[in-house]
Amino acid sequence: MLKLGIIGTNWITQQFIDAANESGEWQLTTVYSRHSETAQAFADKNHAGAIFTDLERFFSQGDFDAVYIASPNSLHFAQAKLAIKHGKHVIVEKPAVANQAEFEQLDECLATHPDVLLFEAARQIHEVNFKRVKDQIDQLEQVQGATLTYMKYSSRFDAVRAGEEPNIFSLKFAGGALQDLGVYLAYDAVGWFGMPDEVAYYPTLLSTKVDGKGLAVLRYPAFTVTLNVGKTSNSFLPSEINGLQDAIVMDNAAELGKVTYHDVDGKAHNIGVQPDANPMLAEARDFAMVINDPAGHQKEYQAWRQLSRNVNKLLFNLRQSGHIYFSDDERDLADK
CATH class of the missing domain: 3.40.50.720 (NAD(P)-binding Rossmann-like Domain)
Incomplete structure (x- = not known):
């Protein structure tokens, strides 16, 4: 234990x-x-x-x-x-x-x-449905793009509207939509498609100078992925990965409660499983597995570290594109 x-x-x-x-x-x-x-x-x-x-x-x-x-x-x-x-x-x-x-x-x-x-x-990368999506992407004849959405109204936004500055909406505490819900979408994009060649972020800035919502565009050699993220409104749009005549549809790109593959004949196939009631259960098990036997699970651990490194780089690049800076030091780095 x-x-x-x-x-x-x-x-x-x-x-x-x-x-x-x-x-x-x-x-x-x-x-x-x-x-x-x-x-x-x-x-x-x-x-x-x-x-x-x-x-x-x-x-x-x-x-x-x-x-x-x-x-x-x-x-x-x-x-x-x-x-x-x-x-x-x-x-x-x-x-x-x-x-x-x-x-x-x-x-x-x-x-x-x-x-x-x-x-x-990053809990969802440890879940079965995240891996099922990746497996289905690998079977697509051609990927033509994706639109991934995660927008949930934050109760703390009420404080912003009242003129306050809660931590999650503060530059001082590295807050904002991209640094919160956007992390899930960044893990999706990098985990499923790899690192993009070019990125751009179009934020909607709040009075606290952080992004309340925003649209990220990730350009790959043959397709584009868009990320819709926000903490100032709710969205009930599904997320979608487009093949040629087929597509993968998710009820929610972060929670992955239901994953459906629509084949070339238009037939829908449920390719996911019922998620755990507690969405953090899979990662709790995985972390314990690696700590208890690091030598036996070095491959998984290094893969997670590299994915984390790439996601961190993507988020940083998106914020620079959107002119969102958390410190003077980081602003100096961006200007070099």
Whole structure:
């Protein structure tokens, strides 16, 4: 049984803990929060034995093998780096980092701690339906393009409309639609089609200077993929990958609840499976599998790391195209 520590006590952390418990591979032992009351309440609810409000003490004194990081986006890099230096495996919520420079620094840190593993929690790539879509794409005679949509109204947008600046809609915390829901679509595109040759992002900026929604265009040698992402409205459009006379249709490009292949005769075939009730169950199992036997699963681990690296690069390039910058340092990098 792997011992787990957590940073962040929000709903997504609870969902991961529930998945970890269901997998039978994990035991929550240690909770970090800036506020002792919050940490204690989460620990009591989930039967964890220790809480910390000091991050350095959390890593140096906490009894856990791996940490799950679900803090605001801008904090991921520093917390993951600290975890690696303390010899803890890292599961960090997407996006793992804000830019390529941070990704490279984590790679350098991992090189000096070869026994430590780092995972980006991009849940859908571990699910059966994600792989079923990829298998069906490989059987298409020709890919002519795709339109992938993920738009969900965020309750925190109400605060923006009231003149506030919540973390997920703040440049300071590396927020915005692309850095949240857009990560799912970026993983779809790169995981299914590889890296594009050219990209462009057309954001709708909010008063907080982040993108509330946007349209990304990814150009490949023989086709174009468009990504429709947003946190300021709901969309119920399906997503589609176009062949010649056939197509793959998804009810939702991120959640992949239903995947249908429409053949050349117009007949519809369900090629997916019923997803797990908890969408984080597959990744919880996969992360435990690799940590328990890293030598036996090096191929999978390296494939996930490369995919994460490519997605990070794609997101960075899209943001530069849309003139969205999270820091002066990153603006300087973009200007070089």
